[in-house]
Amino acid sequence: MQLIWFLAIGLISGWLAGMISRGGGFGLWGDLATGVVGSFIGGYLFGFLGITTYGTIGAIIASTAGAIILLWVIRMFSHVAPAANKKKP
Template sequence: MVLSNESLIVILFVGLIAGWLAGKIVRGTGFGIIGDLLVGIAGALVASLLFPKIGIRLGTGLVSEIIYSAIGAIILLLVVRLLRSGGRW
């Protein structure tokens, strides 16, 4: 999969929104708004690369990208939270 400049910009924009949304859903991670936004961008990148490969499709368009990215960011926030707390939720 080749990412164009436009798709990278969309991933960054959607990642910002998804990071904010994931920070609201997963409370208590202690990263603050900037950390949640960075995790959101990473979640958007992971989701945009991983979900189509495993066959998860929610639709098309910007709303589905935000949903994918929010799911990816939530998963990343939970994994980081699990690693930071030593395996305890």
């Protein structure tokens, strides 16, 4: 049951991070992967800063923050233009 809850929070936070940083989601599997990896980054970062989160909303906030940082790092090393800046044919 906890695994399903963890995946649901990862999916929500990945979708939120995509909406905040890019303006759209990445699809089911992309949102899930972004959110799950982001939850580890966010949990580590919040623990390092001494910030404690409680409950589902706290987990979503920490996971979303971690996913946004993950996307920022990926874009820093990637030369792919965001969807909003791509030229239309």
